Amino acid sequence: MKTTNPGRPASGRRHEQHASPATAVDFAVIVEACQHHWPTLKSVLKEQYLVLTDDDLAYIEGREHELLERLERKTGRPRDEFENLIFLHTQAVLA
16 A cells, blocks of 8 residues: 655645745645736736846746746845735735
């Protein structure tokens, strides 16, 4: 009988979660938000971080980690800041 590690789904990929002081955001929520709300999120990010260009904000499904790393590098702000912004904006849209 095969057992799985409780921290890993049966697929073998680790369930990713990034913690921040205010909120722990499940990475799956970030992926879903990007997939469903990217045009709006892109506008919000461009307004709040004037240094970001359309190239910086290019979204490719499945490459969300690269997007967040690019935002972090370009702005000098921590990744969890972007994760929280995406999460909170998505929650506001759904409310």
